[in-house]
Amino acid sequence: xxxxxxxxxxxxxxxxxxxxxxxxxxxxxxxxxxxxxxxxxxxxxxxxxxxxxxxxxxxxxxxxxxxxxxxxxxxxxxxxxxxxxxx
Amino acid sequence: xxxxxxxxxxxxxxxxxxxxxxxxxxxxxxxxxxxxxxxxxxxxxxxxxxxxxxxxxxxxxxxxxxxxxxxxxxxxxxxxxxxxxxxxxxxxxxxxxxxxxxxxxxxxxxxxxxxxxxxxxxxxxxxxxxxxxxxxxxxxxxxxxxxxxxxxxxxxxxxxxxxxxxxxxxxxxxxxxxxxxxxxxxxxxxxxxxxxxxxxxxxxxxxxxxxxxxxxxxxxxxxxxxxxxxxxxxxxxxxxxxxxxxxxxxxxxxxxxxxxxxxxxxxxxxxxxxxxxxxxxxxxxxxxxxxxxxxxxxxxxxxxxxxxxxxxxxxxxxxxxxxxxxxxxxxxxxxxxxxxxxxxxxxxxxxxxxxxxxxxxxxxxxxxxxxxxxxxxxxxxxxxxxxxxxxxxxxxxxxxxxxxxxxxxxxxxxxxxxxxxxxxxxxxxxxxxxxxxxxxxxxxxxxxxxxxxxxxxxxxxxxxxxxxxxxxxxxx
Amino acid sequence: xxxxxxxxxxxxxxxxxxxxxxxxxxxxxxxxxxxxxxxxxxxxxxxxxxxxxxxxxxxxxxxxxxxxxxxxxxxxx
Numbered sequence: 001x002x003x004x005x006x007x008x009x010x011x012x013x014x015x016x017x018x019x020x021x022x023x024x025x026x027x028x029x030x031x032x033x034x035x036x037x038x039x040x041x042x043x044x045x046x047x048x049x050x051x052x053x054x055x056x057x058x059x060x061x062x063x064x065x066x067x068x069x070x071x072x073x074x075x076x077x078x079x080x081x082x083x084x085x086x087x
Numbered sequence: 088x089x090x091x092x093x094x095x096x097x098x099x100x101x102x103x104x105x106x107x108x109x110x111x112x113x114x115x116x117x118x119x120x121x122x123x124x125x126x127x128x129x130x131x132x133x134x135x136x137x138x139x140x141x142x143x144x145x146x147x148x149x150x151x152x153x154x155x156x157x158x159x160x161x162x163x164x165x166x167x168x169x170x171x172x173x174x175x176x177x178x179x180x181x182x183x184x185x186x187x188x189x190x191x192x193x194x195x196x197x198x199x200x201x202x203x204x205x206x207x208x209x210x211x212x213x214x215x216x217x218x219x220x221x222x223x224x225x226x227x228x229x230x231x232x233x234x235x236x237x238x239x240x241x242x243x244x245x246x247x248x249x250x251x252x253x254x255x256x257x258x259x260x261x262x263x264x265x266x267x268x269x270x271x272x273x274x275x276x277x278x279x280x281x282x283x284x285x286x287x288x289x290x291x292x293x294x295x296x297x298x299x300x301x302x303x304x305x306x307x308x309x310x311x312x313x314x315x316x317x318x319x320x321x322x323x324x325x326x327x328x329x330x331x332x333x334x335x336x337x338x339x340x341x342x343x344x345x346x347x348x349x350x351x352x353x354x355x356x357x358x359x360x361x362x363x364x365x366x367x368x369x370x371x372x373x374x375x376x377x378x379x380x381x382x383x384x385x386x387x388x389x390x391x392x393x394x395x396x397x398x399x400x401x402x403x404x405x406x407x408x409x410x411x412x413x414x415x416x417x418x419x420x421x422x423x424x425x426x427x428x429x430x431x432x433x434x435x436x437x438x439x440x441x442x443x444x445x446x447x448x449x450x451x452x453x454x455x456x457x458x459x460x461x462x463x464x465x466x467x468x469x470x471x472x473x474x475x476x477x478x479x480x481x482x483x484x485x486x487x488x489x490x491x492x493x494x495x496x497x498x499x500x501x502x503x504x505x506x507x508x509x510x511x512x513x514x515x516x517x518x519x520x521x522x523x524x525x526x527x528x529x530x531x532x533x534x535x536x537x538x539x540x541x542x543x544x545x546x547x548x549x550x551x552x553x554x555x556x557x558x559x560x561x562x563x
Numbered sequence: 564x565x566x567x568x569x570x571x572x573x574x575x576x577x578x579x580x581x582x583x584x585x586x587x588x589x590x591x592x593x594x595x596x597x598x599x600x601x602x603x604x605x606x607x608x609x610x611x612x613x614x615x616x617x618x619x620x621x622x623x624x625x626x627x628x629x630x631x632x633x634x635x636x637x638x639x640x
Contacts, residue, residue: 002420059375059407060417066280067424073277074431092614099613232568238606287602294598298605300576301583301597304636305590316591401588401595 001055005048005065009072012044017076026084045069093246100243101443105456107236108440109463110220110229115436116467117217118285119429121210122414122422123539125170128209130539131478135204136172136195142350143336145174145196149353150335152199156190157182159329159359166352169370172196180357206488207478212496213471218292221497230289231297237286240439244275264445267438274435281428282435288412291405317402320366321383321393322356330361333389342367342382345394351379361387372415376406437464458507465519466503468550472526473499475543479533513557520554523547570625571608575601577632584639 017023019037024030052068053061120127129135145167153163153176161180168174174196179189193202212221219226275282295302295310306313332355342350351370357363363386368379382394398406410416414425441464444457474496481488481495503519527547534540582597583590608625615621 056417056421060421063375063411064417064421064424067421067428070278070281070431071424071427074273074427077273077277091616095613096610099610235602235605235609238602239609242606242610290602291599294602295594298576298579298598298601300579300601301594303576304580305583305594305597313591313594316589399589399592399595401592401599405595405599 001051002064002068004051005055005068006072008044008048008051009065009068010075012041012046012048013073013076014079015041015044017080023080026080028083096243096246100240100247103236103243104240104439105443107233108436108443109459110233111237112433112436112440112463113220113467114217114230114233115429115433116471117213119426119433120471121213121217122426122429123542124210124214126539129170130534130537131207131209131475132204133535135193135202136197138172139169140167140172140174140196142167143339146335146339146353148194148196148199149174149176152176152194153178153355153358154332155183157358159357160189161357163355163358164352165354167196167350169349169351169372173202205478205483206485207492208489212474212493218289227293231293234286234290238283238290241275241279241282241286245279248272248276264442267442267445271435271438271442274431274438278428278431278435282432284411285428285432288408291408292412294405317399318378318395320381320395321364323362323364325357325360326362328361329359330363330387332358332363332365332386335365338365338384338389338391339367341384341389341391342369342394345382345391346380346396348373348380355386358386363387364392365389371410375410375416376403377409377413377415378403378406440464458504458511461511461515461519462500462504462507465516465523466500466507469503469519469523469526470496470500472523472530472547472550475530476526479530513560517554517557520550520557524551524554567609567612567621570622571605571612574608574625574629574632575605577629577636578604581632581636584636 015037018027018029019033019041021033024033048068049062049065052065055061056064146165149163149165149167153160153165157163157178157180159181160178162178164175164177166175166177172195173193175191175193177189177191180187182188193204194200195202215221217230219230222229290297295313299308302308302310302313335353335355339350339353346367346369349370349372350367352368354366354368355363356366365384365386367382367384369381371377371379376398378398380394380396383392384390385392414422440456440460444454444460474492477492477495481491485491506515506519524547527543527550531540531544531547534543579597579601582600583594586593586596588596611624612621615624
C-alpha cells in the first residue's frame with residue numbers, strides 16, 4: 001500500500017513539474033502547459049495520503065505520507081536533473 | 088530595515104552554518120546510518136541465532152535458567168529480542184549458592200545456551216557519535232547547540248532563499264558555485280518538514296536536561312520527582328519472607344491482553360520473596376509514542392496489581408516527538424523514507440559547507456576549512472566503511488575485539504584528517520570515496536547474504552561511482 | 564553573539580520557569596509544556612539578537628523580557 005502512496009506522489013510531482021514552464025523543457029515537451037495540470041498535480045499528491053493511512057492508521061500513515069512526499073519530490077528532482085543535463 | 092534584516096540573516100546563516108557545519112554533518116550521517124541500527128547490529132554479530140522466537144518461548148527459557156542460577160536474587164531482567172533469536176538475561180543478588188553477584192548475558196531463546204557471538208559493539212559508536220560526538224556530556228551540549236543551529240539554519244535559510252517555490256525542482260548542473268547552491272536549496276526545500284521535525288524532536292529527547300528552567304521552578308530540579316509524577320511502575324520492598332514465584336507465562340498472557348501489544352521487557356523484583364513484583368513493558372515499535380506502557384503483577388499469586396497505558400497530553404506529546412525521532416514506528420518502509428531524508432540532510436549540510444570553499448575560489452582550497460571539509464565529508468564515510476570492514480576482518484577471538492573495531496573507526500578517521508591537512512586536492516576526495524567503496528566492498532563480500540549486505544553493496548557502488556565521477560571531473 | 568547564545572538561553576529558561584509556575588495545569592504537565600515552548604523562544608531570541616540594529620538594542624530585547632519573567636515569578640512565589 002505504501003508503494004501506491006509512493007507511486008501516486010511521484011506521479012503528482014511529475015505532473016507538477018510538467019505544469020511548470022522550465023521543467024517542461026527538461027522533459028522534452030514544447031509549448032504552454034494546460035491550465036488544468038496544476039490542480040491535477042495537487043490532487044494526485046493529496047490522494048496519495050489515503051493508501052498510507054489505510055495501511056498504517058491515521059497518525060503513522062500521515063507521518064509516513066509526509067516523509068514519502070519529500071522522498072518522491074527528491075526523486076523527481078533527480079530525474080529532471082538527469083534529463084536536462086543529458087539532453 | 089528590511090534589506091538589513093535580510094543581510095543579517097544571510098550573515099547568521101553563513102557563520103552559524105560554518106561553525107557547526109562539521110558537527111552537523113557527523114550528526115546527520117551517523118543518524119542516517121543508525122536508522123537501521125537494529126538490523127546493522129544483528130549483521131555485525133552473524134553468530135546470533137537468526138530466527139526470531141516468540142516471547143512466550145523466550146520467557147520459558149529465561150525462567151528455567153533464572154530459577155536455577157539465582158532463585159532468590161534482588162532482580163531479574165528478561166529482554167527477548169525482536170530482531171534475532173536471542174534473549175538477554177540479567178540478574179543481580181544472591182546466586183544459587185548464596186554468593187552475592189550478578190550476570191548479564193545473551194542466551195539462545197530456544198536452547199537456553201549462552202550465545203557465543205563475536206565481540207562487537209554494533210552501532211553503539213555511531214549512535215554515540217550521533218548524540219554526543221563520542222565525547223560525553225560536553226559532546227551532548229555541542230550536539231544540542233548544533234540542533235538549535237540546525238533549526239536556526241532552516242529558519243534563516245527560508246528567509247535567505249527568497250524564490251523558494253519557483254526554484255522548487257531546479258538543479259542547474261555543471262555551473263560551479265551555482266550548482267552547489269541549487270543542490271543545497273533542493274535538499275533543503277524538498278525535505279524542509281523532515282529537517283524541522285528531526286532537529287526539533289532531537290532536542291525533545293532530553294528536554295528538561297537541556298532547558299532546566301521549568302524543572303527548576305516546578306520541582307527544584309529533581310528530575311526523578313518529575314518523572315514519578317506521571318510514570319511510576321509499582322514498586323515495593325522485599326518482605327524477607329520467602330514464597331515461590333508463580334509461573335510467568337499466564338502473567339505474560341494477561342499483560343499482553345492488558346497492554347495490547349508485544350511485550351519487550353520483563354523484570355522481576357526480589358524473586359522468591361513474598362513481596363515479589365513482576366513488571367511487563369510493552370514494545371513501542373507499532374506506534375508513534377515511545378512511552379512504554381507497563382503492567383505489574385504480584386509475584387507469588389500472579390494477580391495484576393496495576394498498569395498504565397495513558398499519559399497526560401503533554402507527556403504523550405513529548406513521547407510522540409521522541410518516537411518521530413527514533414523512527415521505529417512504521418516498519419521497514421518508513422525507515423527507508425527516513426534513511427533517504429537523512430541522506431538529504433547530510434547532503435544539505437555537506438553542500439552548505441562546500442559552498443564556503445567553492446565561493447572563495449581555488450586559492451583558498453588549501454585552507455583549514457577546505458581540509459576539514461575533506462576530512463569530514465569524505466573522511467567520515469570512509470571511517471564508517473572501515474568500521475564495517477573491520478567487523479569482518481578482525482580475528483573472531485581477538486581480545487578486546489569490540490574495542491579494536493572502534494579504534495579502527497577513529498584511527499582511519501584520524502588518518503583521513505592527517506591526509507586532508509597535507510594533500511587537499513580533488514584527487515584526495517576521489518581517493519577517500521573510492522577507499523570507502525573498497526572497504527564497503529570487503530564488508531559486502533565477507534558479509535554473507537541479507538538486506539544489510541545488499542545495502543552495503545549499493546552504498547559501495549554509490550560511493551565508488553561518485554569517486555570515479557570526481558576523477559573524471561578533475562581531468563576535464 | 565553573547566546576547567544570542569547564552570542570553571537567549573537564559574531568557575528561554577526564565578520563560579520556562581514562569582510557565583512551569585503559572586500554567587493552569589498539573590505540575591508535571593506545566594513543566595512539560597513550558598520546557599517544550601522554551602526551545603522556540605530560544606530560537607526567536609537568537610534571531611532577534613542578530614536582526615537587532617545595535618548591540619544595546621539586542622541586549623534590551625533579551626534582558627527586559629527575562630527580567631519581567633523573573634519579576635512575575637518572584638511575585639507569584
